[in-house]
Amino acid sequence: MVHVTPDRDGPALTVDRLSKRFGDRVAFDELSFEVARGEVFGFLGPNGAGKTTTVRTLSTLLAPTSGTAHVAGLALTPDNGARIRSRIAVMPESPGLYMKLTVRENLACFADLYEIADTPARIAQALRAVKLEDRVNDMCGALSKGLRQRVALARALLSDPEVLFLDEPTSGLDPVAARDVHELIDDLRRRFVTVFLTTHRLGEAERLCDRVAILNTTLRSVGRPDELRDQLFARTLTVTTLAPLGEPQRVFGDLPAVESWQISGDSSYRLAISDANVAAPAVTRALVAAGADVLSITESRHSLEDVYLELVDHDAEAGAR
Amino acid sequence: MKFSRRRVRAVLVKEMRDFRHNGNVIYAMAILPLIFLVQPLIQVFTLSSRAAVPLHHEHALLYMLAIPALVPAALASYSIVGERLQGTLEPILTTPISREELLLGKTLAAFLPSVIVAYVVFGIYIGAVELFAHAGVASALIHGSDVLAQLVFTPLLALWSIWVGIAISTRSSDPRNASQLSILATLPTVAITSLIAFNVIVPSPRVALAFGVALLVLIRLGGRFAAALFDRERLVSRIS
Numbered sequence: 001m002v003h004v005t006p007d008r009d010g011p012a013l014t015v016d017r018l019s020k021r022f023g024d025r026v027a028f029d030e031l032s033f034e035v036a037r038g039e040v041f042g043f044l045g046p047n048g049a050g051k052t053t054t055v056r057t058l059s060t061l062l063a064p065t066s067g068t069a070h071v072a073g074l075a076l077t078p079d080n081g082a083r084i085r086s087r088i089a090v091m092p093e094s095p096g097l098y099m100k101l102t103v104r105e106n107l108a109c110f111a112d113l114y115e116i117a118d119t120p121a122r123i124a125q126a127l128r129a130v131k132l133e134d135r136v137n138d139m140c141g142a143l144s145k146g147l148r149q150r151v152a153l154a155r156a157l158l159s160d161p162e163v164l165f166l167d168e169p170t171s172g173l174d175p176v177a178a179r180d181v182h183e184l185i186d187d188l189r190r191r192f193v194t195v196f197l198t199t200h201r202l203g204e205a206e207r208l209c210d211r212v213a214i215l216n217t218t219l220r221s222v223g224r225p226d227e228l229r230d231q232l233f234a235r236t237l238t239v240t241t242l243a244p245l246g247e248p249q250r251v252f253g254d255l256p257a258v259e260s261w262q263i264s265g266d267s268s269y270r271l272a273i274s275d276a277n278v279a280a281p282a283v284t285r286a287l288v289a290a291g292a293d294v295l296s297i298t299e300s301r302h303s304l305e306d307v308y309l310e311l312v313d314h315d316a317e318a319g320a321r
Numbered sequence: 322m323k324f325s326r327r328r329v330r331a332v333l334v335k336e337m338r339d340f341r342h343n344g345n346v347i348y349a350m351a352i353l354p355l356i357f358l359v360q361p362l363i364q365v366f367t368l369s370s371r372a373a374v375p376l377h378h379e380h381a382l383l384y385m386l387a388i389p390a391l392v393p394a395a396l397a398s399y400s401i402v403g404e405r406l407q408g409t410l411e412p413i414l415t416t417p418i419s420r421e422e423l424l425l426g427k428t429l430a431a432f433l434p435s436v437i438v439a440y441v442v443f444g445i446y447i448g449a450v451e452l453f454a455h456a457g458v459a460s461a462l463i464h465g466s467d468v469l470a471q472l473v474f475t476p477l478l479a480l481w482s483i484w485v486g487i488a489i490s491t492r493s494s495d496p497r498n499a500s501q502l503s504i505l506a507t508l509p510t511v512a513i514t515s516l517i518a519f520n521v522i523v524p525s526p527r528v529a530l531a532f533g534v535a536l537l538v539l540i541r542l543g544g545r546f547a548a549a550l551f552d553r554e555r556l557v558s559r560i561s
Contacts, residue, residue, distance in 0.1 A: 022558065059415050061557040082322040086417040096412040098335065100342035105335070112331030113416040155412070 042209030099141030146177025332426025397486025484543030
């Protein structure tokens with residue numbers, strides 16, 4: 001028997017060229033990334049991109065076809081399956097509760113499966129975390145979808161996991177219920193729980209995640225949302241004046257952090273910049289010195305949605321060619 | 322990881338709680354034993370002492386072994402496919418529970434109520450015959466060897482049926498199909514007990530021993546077969 005020393009100081013997740021195929025069908029291919037302890041890591045991608053299969057593979061339900069991974073300090077091997085599962089928790093897209101059992105009975109069952117000590121106290125603690133203490137004796141079948149999602153999150157928190165996989169936690173929830181789940185994830189971040197979050201909601205990922213990975217069978221990009229924006233889109237300033245500038249080249253041509261400029265309308269100019277903090281004040285001073293009546297100077301903002309659509313649309317176009 | 326009795330108990334307790342709230346399960350557990358109890362009792366109560374004399378040479382009581390063959394099959398056939406339908410299989414499989422712990426919990430959850438129901442129905446039948454049948458009917462009908470056979474073979478038949486039910490449940494996507502297939506698959510054992518009950522196969526210690534050994538072998542093989550069929554990857558990749 002091989003004894004493995006768990007690495008409790010290293011990353012929460014290390015994935016190296018991990019692939020999963022079902023026969024000829026590729027679920028995901030050659031994934032490589034790391035997730036630091038305490039990080040909220042977003043995993044984005046269109047339907048069928050392999051997000052759920054990745055979660056199932058990392059949570060030991062599916063065996064990878066090739067590649068290696070470490071989950072909560074343990075190598076992802078069949079021998080380590082139960083040990084890995086004792087250190088992680090998974091909240092699947094569907095809450096998967098026993099509808100004819102009460103909230104307490106559902107949680108008690110899972111507390112026993114994780115062999116948690118002092119079950120009543122832990123159940124109370126988990127329910128407090130999701131603000132459901134007063135529903136402990138309700139049948140799960142009688143709860144709304146949002147409340148069931150909260151029970152499922154309480155169940156995932158019971159074992160105090162090192163890594164928490166949340167698979168589309170706000171799928172099908174109304175905005176208020178989704179906001180509640182967001183607050184819970186924020187709370188997990190404060191408690192230094194590593195969260196691996198798959199989601200379709202890009203605003204959610206942008207708001208909650210320290211870093212995101214964009215998956216479309218292969219990994220398209222990994223980084224902080226602002227890094228991804230900078231990688232894909234040039235940073236620009238848009239200047240609008242009351243009247244067209246007489247000699248725009250004299251105004252914009254030699255400014256620090258302004259790389260190029262072009263006319264984008266009658267009295268509108270788009271400036272490619274390297275650093276908005278340097279470029280914006282310099283542009284303002286130059287416009288004032290030129291006697292221009294300035295209506296606005298705005299830095300163009302690209303959302304994570306722009307990044308996502310750029311990458312996924314690029315894949316779709318490549319597939320069509 | 323070490324085998325955990327606590328995890329086995331968690332599955333058992335959960336299943337019992339689920340049974341309690343599940344009308345279909347209670348119906349499946351109750352209807353068959355009731356049929357096996359009421360109709361024969363009516364016949365026995367109308368039997369005169371003289372008409373009961375031929376029963377001395379028969380083993381009519383053994384037909385009750387159909388209860389531990391059929392009832393647990395119906396329960397076990399729901400065990401895995403039911404979890405899959407409720408969407409609870411994936412959360413369970415992502416806990417540290419091992420395949421053996423889960424299957425043992427499921428087995429006990431089907432075994433205990435089935436065996437209890439079988440013994441209780443048998444006890445009620447014996448008691449009712451002793452108390453209310455015409456004089457001489459009880460002594461003609463109730464043989465010590467048949468009671469012993471009932472006590473010994475009830476758990477064996479139940480275990481065999483449970484393995485059959487679980488094996489079918491792991492491969493099924495529809496609980497009704499799983500239930501029907503499980504009951505069909507246990508019919509050969511029911512047929513054998515019926516043939517013995519009606520003296521087509523003449524019961525003897527040697528027949529009992531052969532039947533017992535055959536059941537033990539089937540239970541061992543069935544357990545391994547059901548465990549082999551319980552493949553996390555296959556079960557999970559069929560969830561979505």
